[in-house]
Amino acid sequence: xxxxxxxxxxxxxxxxxxDLKQLRFSGQLSWTDTIEQKWVFHLCKGSxxxxxxGVHPMRRWRRNLAIYCPHxxxxxxxxxxxxxxxxxxxxxxxxxxxxxxxxxAKQRITPEQANSMILSTxxxxxxxxxxxxxxSKLIKHDNLSSVQVGLAQVEDIIAKTxxxxx
Numbered sequence: 001x002x003x004x005x006x007x008x009x010x011x012x013x014x015x016x017x018x019d020l021k022q023l024r025f026s027g028q029l030s031w032t033d034t035i036e037q038k039w040v041f042h043l044c045k046g047s048x049x050x051x052x053x054g055v056h057p058m059r060r061w062r063r064n065l066a067i068y069c070p071h072x073x074x075x076x077x078x079x080x081x082x083x084x085x086x087x088x089x090x091x092x093x094x095x096x097x098x099x100x101x102x103x104x105a106k107q108r109i110t111p112e113q114a115n116s117m118i119l120s121t122x123x124x125x126x127x128x129x130x131x132x133x134x135x136s137k138l139i140k141h142d143n144l145s146s147v148q149v150g151l152a153q154v155e156d157i158i159a160k161t162x163x164x165x166x
Contacts, residue, residue: 013130014158016137021046021154027142033132039125042093047151050097050118051125060124061096068116069109096121119152123160130161 013031020029024046030053032038039053054060062074073079079099086102100117103109129135 017154028140030138031129031135034134039129044151047153048122049151050093051122052094054128064117064120068113122152122157126157126161127164
């Protein structure tokens with residue numbers, strides 16, 4: 001089931017995430033602006049599993065990978081084989097989430113590194129959404145049962161986004 005609404009302003013973004021947290025929502029929250037730029041948050045029981053989208057998601061991924069997992073290659077060829085080897089273990093969330101789960105399972109990254117990647121990415125994505133004008137939202141309920149990588153708390157993401165905004 002999907003719910004779509006129009007004309008969503010910057011102040012409401014934070015409150016909407018808090019409401020989804022309180023409702024322990026599991027599924028996908030997408031925000032789209034008038035020029036069809038899209039940002040997607042994947043939530044599990046009100047916590048954020050991963051966020052992506054915007055103009056340069058690959059640049060964001062590489063930048064955060066260099067910061068939090070400096071021992072891993074930041075170029076696509078360096079981790080494309082890992083993604084291909086995931087096969088049926090591909091996450092329903094995003095390829096980035098699949099890689100984090102895979103690297104965590106293979107002990108190539110620590111849970112702290114995975115959590116830092118998720119938190120930093122979600123803050124950057126929410127910061128971008130907050131700057132967008134006339135954003136519509138769409139939510140799709142999904143029962144996400146197994147989460148290997150840690151979850152980022154909505155309050156932490158909002159606090160870090162507000163700090164960055166200041």
